C-alpha cells in the first residue's frame with residue numbers, strides 16, 4: 001500500500017473504485033475529486049499493484065486553531081487490513097499542531113477512534129439529504 005498526502009498525479013479513474021459505499025445518493029467521481037481538491041489536508045491509500053485509490057481521509061481547517069475530519073473510508077474489499085488506522089494516524093500527524101480536532105461518528109465506531117487517542121464528545125449536526133451527492 002502507498003500513502004500520499006496530495007492529489008498530484010491522481011486522476012478520476014484511480015478514484016473511481018466505489019467510494020461512498022451504501023450512500024443512497026453518492027457524489028459522482030468528479031465531485032469526489034473536488035472534495036479532495038478543496039480539502040485542507042488529505043491522505044490517500046493506493047494499492048501499489050493496481051495504482052487505484054482504496055482508502056482516503058480528509059480534513060478541513062482554519063489553519064490557526066481548528067481542524068475537522070469529515071470523511072474517512074476504505075472500500076469494502078480492503079477493510080480490516082489496518083488501512084483505516086494508518087489513514088487516521090497519518091492525518092493526525094498532519095494536523096497535530098491544532099488546538100481543536102473534531103470528528104462526528106456513530107457510537108458503534110467510537111472504539112476505533114478511542115484506540116487512536118481520541119475522546120468521546122457530544123455534537124450537533126444538520127444533514128440535507130437532498131444534497132448528498134454534492135452542492136449544485
Ligand SMILES: CC(C)(COP(=O)(O)OP(=O)(O)OC[C@H]1O[C@@H](n2cnc3c(N)ncnc32)[C@H](O)[C@@H]1OP(=O)(O)O)[C@@H](O)C(=O)NCCC(=O)NCCS
Pocket residue numbers: 071072073074075078079080081082083084085086104105106108109110111112
Ligand atoms: C471505518 C473504516 C474506515 C475502518 O477502516 P479499516 O481499514 O477496515 O480499519 P482497520 O483495518 O484499521 O481496523 C482497525 C480496527 O477498527 C475496527 N473497526 C473497523 N471498522 C469498524 C466499524 N465500522 N465499527 C467498529 N469497529 C471497526 C476493526 O475491527 C479493527 O479492530 P482490530 O484491529 O481489533 O481488528 C472502514 O470500516 C470504513 O470505510 N467504513 C465505512 C465508512 C465509515 O464508517 N467511515 C467512518 C466515518 S466516521
